[in-house]
Amino acid sequence: MQAQSLERYRSSDINWTYFSPSLMYLPELPTSGKFKISNDHLVVNKEGKSEISYGDAAVAIINEIREHRFVKKRFTAGYDN
Numbered sequence: 001m002q003a004q005s006l007e008r009y010r011s012s013d014i015n016w017t018y019f020s021p022s023l024m025y026l027p028e029l030p031t032s033g034k035f036k037i038s039n040d041h042l043v044v045n046k047e048g049k050s051e052i053s054y055g056d057a058a059v060a061i062i063n064e065i066r067e068h069r070f071v072k073k074r075f076t077a078g079y080d081n
Helices: 002-010 054-067
Strands: 017-019 036-038 073-078
Touching: 002 017, 017 054, 054 073
Parallel strands: 017 073
Antiparallel strands: 036 073
16 A cells, blocks of 8 residues: 555655655654664665664654655655664
């Protein structure tokens, strides 16, 4: 369902930004601000896990609202260490 939505956005004339979250949210972790942003590629750490805290996911989205780096693009965020 989400893939269909993304394709509709890509073929439309509207301005959109699509956030694809990491595979796992880690609610126990504090917001660190230390995450990697990627465009269309899942961010994984050395163990091959795709993880981020709720707070850092929120920071990534807020940063995009302020900076407009991914207009008409998909992006993701995660820990790469």
